[in-house]
Amino acid sequence: MLLGVDVGGTFTDAALVDGDRVHVAKTPTTPDDQSRGVLRAVADALAAAGATPADVTALRHGMTVATNALLEGRVARTVLCATAGFVDVVELGRQDRPHLYDLARGRVAPLVPPDRRVAVDERCGPEGVLRALTDAEAARVADAVAALEPEAVAVVLLHADRFPAHERALGAALRTRLGPDVHVSLSHAAVGTFREYERAATTEVDAAVSPLVGRYLRRLARRCADGGLPEPEILASSGGVQTLEEAAGRGATTVLSGPAGGAAAATIVAAAAGEPDLLCFDMGGTSCDVLVVQDGRAREVGGGAIAGRPIALPTVDIHTVGAGGGSVAWADPGGALRVGPRSAGARPGPASYGHGGTEPTVTDAHVVLGTLDPDEPLAGGVALDAAAAAAAVGRLAGVLGLEPRACARGILRVADAEMARALRVMTVERGLDPRRFALLAYGGAGGLHAAGLAARLGIRRVLVPRAGGVLSALGLAAAERRSDRARTVLLRGDAITADALAASSPSRPGAAVEVAYDVRYAGQAFELTVRGCPPDPAALRAAFDAAHRERYGFDDPDAPIELVTVRETERVAGPPGTLGTAPPDAGGATVGPAVVRLPGATVVVPAGWRASTDASGTLRLEADDAVPAPAPWEADA
The missing domain is CATH 3.40.50 (Rossmann fold)
Known part of the structure; x- marks a missing residue:
């Protein structure tokens, strides 16, 4: 059995893969010591499978310790x-x-x-x-x-x-x-x-x-050992796993550890659904992470940033905004309705969680509008308090001079606008037409907003995996082993030779080495990374010109190029990924308007959309018309 555990700002998710079966668990995150929440989620997943710690052969972990610290x-x-x-x-x-x-x-x-x-x-x-x-x-x-x-x-x-x-x-x-x-x-x-x-x-x-x-990792390792579990492997920001000691010795490699698990899972969905091009968004309790899968592979960059600080290390190309189920709605000094980036977090959480929270959140707005049913507990056994949600939203409505249900609709509209902007950053602002993609929604709140966001972007196909509420944890279980090396060479013209382009070190047994090149035209300040190119100067030149033309709309075949950095990635394939299988009663189509409940997630199917389930249990939403219908809270009424 393979076990993946992902710690988020509000919930800690676990996915246990046993052949073609997937057992999931979701428990509240324990901010004071994340390892407690990890072990609790592991115990729940094992109980769901009727398994013991001795049955687990590998444990992969995505975390937010470094992110939260920064x-x-x-x-x-x-x-x-x-x-x-x-x-x-x-x-x-x-x-x-x-x-x-x-x-x-x-x-x-x-x-x-x-x-x-x-x-x-x-x-x-x-x-x-x-x-x-x-x-x-x-x-x-x-x-x-x-x-x-x-x-x-x-x-x-x-x-x-x-x-x-x-x-x-x-x-x-x-x-x-x-x-x-x-x-x-x-x-x-x-x-x-x-x-x-x-x-x-x-x-x-x-x-x-x-x-x-x-x-944190050594404390977690001790607790895992005491519980009979294997030592955890840790997901790096690049999307590959590393040993616990490697992660402990290079903490910066884990800054985007949690969101990178979703990238590994998205590639599994792309293969299983026959959708090689996916626009993915992970809406959890605290934030929304957006990434792009093209040709079945998550897009990567040579560096990123967190909390305004550059991180010059390979990362999955992810854009994050503060729009999650726990994002707090508020009125700014000008009287405008705002949502996030502050979150209610795991404690006290949204008002509807009944843990003492009093501020209105996106989740509370869903409870007020009925898309989340108070009679249906959320994953992790969280019972919803409709009266507390109504009171929180009602107080904000009074400040804004709105009727409570209108205020709740406004909260969801503002959250949708923020997430749509993030989706456009990763597509339109980078020369990609979002209408060419299917939208993959995951995270506990992703299915609630998926169809509405797709309509805003003109996307007609939406995928919500059955394990979508814990999809990042599922991706962790199947993540590849990976190590990255980079060397700056600064070569120009004839100095760019086949020897200079070749890998500098042999791979370990069973590993494949991929070489990528950061290239620019002489005189430019920044580079484009060229992947999948053989170590041949002429091929590199042609590949770079094509990449520059695709990104910026022009190329300059007469200008000399400069090879700045050679990047080597050593990969050892992970175990075969699976989304599980659909339950026997999953057949049939659902015509909107409707709400579909999955383990760990809720999906809104607006009017003008229909939903069906494939062999892996993934819910596929398709718009009936060329112009997809919006979410119900986007209507004027």
């Missing part, structure tokens, strides 16, 4: 060691502003304040060592760092991505002086590519979150 600013006490003259590179950042027209908006403060930045007397240039790092200087720096009593140290020396010897020597001195309890992150190992600001910011994040991630 969002909340609760990170390890960190010291930054950088080449003299460059200790402020993270604070200086780049010249662009995160909000172009908001002159009062400041940047996110660095994780390491000025009084914990230590200058190192050494210097490398682009061609090699200019000023050597002496043993005496390494010892001096180690003493200065020890005096600051850190929990973690980030070492970022100039050009260390190409010449790492100084970082290795300083890292050895720091570990000797500080002992094993202080985490040390070296930029050439944490990132490995050029651009000083991004490399420094990522290493700073890695150092600041790794102690927290390590403590």
